[in-house]
Amino acid sequence: xxxxxxxxxxxxxxxxxxxxxxxxxxxxxxxxxxxxxxxxxxxxxxxxxxxxxxxxxxxxxxxxxxxxxxxxxxxxxxxxxxxxxxxxxxxxxxxxxxxxxxxxxxxxxxxxxxxxxxxxxxxxxxxxxxxxxxxxxxxxxxxxxxxxxxxxxxxxxxxxxxxxxxxxxxxxxxxxxxxxxxxxxxxxxxxxxxxxxxxxxxxxxxxxxxxxx
Amino acid sequence: xxxxxxxxxxxxxxxxxxxxxxxxxxxxxxxxxxxxxxxxxxxxxxxxxxxxxxxxxxxxxxxxxxxxxxxxxxxxxxxxxxxxxxxxxxxxxxxxxxxx
Numbered sequence: 001x002x003x004x005x006x007x008x009x010x011x012x013x014x015x016x017x018x019x020x021x022x023x024x025x026x027x028x029x030x031x032x033x034x035x036x037x038x039x040x041x042x043x044x045x046x047x048x049x050x051x052x053x054x055x056x057x058x059x060x061x062x063x064x065x066x067x068x069x070x071x072x073x074x075x076x077x078x079x080x081x082x083x084x085x086x087x088x089x090x091x092x093x094x095x096x097x098x099x100x101x102x103x104x105x106x107x108x109x110x111x112x113x114x115x116x117x118x119x120x121x122x123x124x125x126x127x128x129x130x131x132x133x134x135x136x137x138x139x140x141x142x143x144x145x146x147x148x149x150x151x152x153x154x155x156x157x158x159x160x161x162x163x164x165x166x167x168x169x170x171x172x173x174x175x176x177x178x179x180x181x182x183x184x185x186x187x188x189x190x191x192x193x194x195x196x197x198x199x200x201x202x203x204x205x206x207x208x209x210x211x212x213x
Numbered sequence: 214x215x216x217x218x219x220x221x222x223x224x225x226x227x228x229x230x231x232x233x234x235x236x237x238x239x240x241x242x243x244x245x246x247x248x249x250x251x252x253x254x255x256x257x258x259x260x261x262x263x264x265x266x267x268x269x270x271x272x273x274x275x276x277x278x279x280x281x282x283x284x285x286x287x288x289x290x291x292x293x294x295x296x297x298x299x300x301x302x303x304x305x306x307x308x309x310x311x312x313x
Contacts, residue, residue: 035309040227043310044220065215066222067297070304 001129003079007055007072010064014055016072018079021133022126025106026053027080047073054080083131087177088138113140141175148172214270217296221268225296226305228264230312232256233302246293250286266292 003018019027030050037043047069048061054076061069082089111125114133117140125133152158152172159167217225232252234245253262266277266285269292277285305311 040220040223040310040313043308044223047219047308062218062220064218066217066219066304067300069219070300074304074307 001083001131005075005079007068007075009055009059009061009068009072014072016055016076016079019054019130020126021110021128021130022107023053024080024130025110026104027076029104029106031077051076080130082134084135086134086138088141089134091175091177110137113137142178145174145178149174214292214295217269222296222301223305223310225265225268226301226310227313228261228268229253230302230305232261233298236299236302240299242294242297242299243290245299246290249293249298250289262289265289269293269296 001018005016006013007016008014018024027050030046030053034043034046034050037046044062051059051061051069051072055072107126110133111122114120114125114128114136115122117136128136149172153169158170158172160170161167229249232249234240234248234252236245253259263274263277266272266288267274270288280288
């Protein structure tokens with residue numbers, strides 16, 4: 001879906017459009033770097049880098065009034081938000097640091113997953129609509145997870161034995177975005193009644209009433 | 214007065230961030246700045262007040278000392294108003310910038 005907006009920087013208007021997948025991942029990486037920025041200078045430079053990727057690198061952002069830069073940043077951020085609420089994006093995101101990570105890996109990781117499933121070229125994947133790409137990645141991840149659960153179920157590891165030698169099925173762990181938290185809550189905590197709905201004062205039951213009353 | 218660049222605006226936030234009240238939708242800029250002045254006054258940290266004016270107007274301490282106090286207050290108020298102090302606080306919240 002094409003989205004666009006106009007921002008004014010240094011008295012000149014620039015049209016901004018929502019990014020396609022490769023550029024969007026680059027912007028998301030910069031947002032992550034901005035979140036981790038160590039100091040004022042670092043944070044300022046990350047915002048300028050973000051705008052250079054999203055709008056143009058011919059603009060000297062360091063000479064512009066802060067509110068023009070902030071307005072442009074906010075516009076770019078809003079225009080690039082996914083339209084749909086993908087559960088995968090709500091994940092807690094407690095990713096482990098792995099030795100094979102590097103700056104800019106998101107693009108190679110995402111494109112690899114999509115290319116592996118659909119056989120599309122990198123150029124084609126780079127120009128995918130962001131919502132389409134996230135939706136596809138989520139479906140691929142679900143397929144992979146369900147395949148793993150099936151394999152787990154057929155393996156010896158899925159049964160744990162207690163001291164009496166009685167076997168019990170042990171579920172394969174799901175990522176948090178695939179867990180129905182309402183079901184888990186109902187299973188483990190029971191159903192709660194709001195305090196406001198509980199009866200007030202002494203509760204008189206039919207059985208408490210004198211028989212001749 | 215030229216509006217501050219982003220780096221300088223963050224610097225301003227470093228200086229007066231702790232005196233900024235919570236943003237209330239109904240507040241106008243003058244009320245907001247009035248509360249900042251009250252908070253600065255209560256804190257007895259005049260250095261922050263002076264530093265903020267020096268940053269916004271690129272004046273030296275000597276130049277500032279020669280000014281009558283009313284003029285200094287006017288500079289402070291107009292500086293924060295021109296630099297959209299309420300929006301600055303919102304933006305700092307958005308990008309996770311905390312005063313240092």
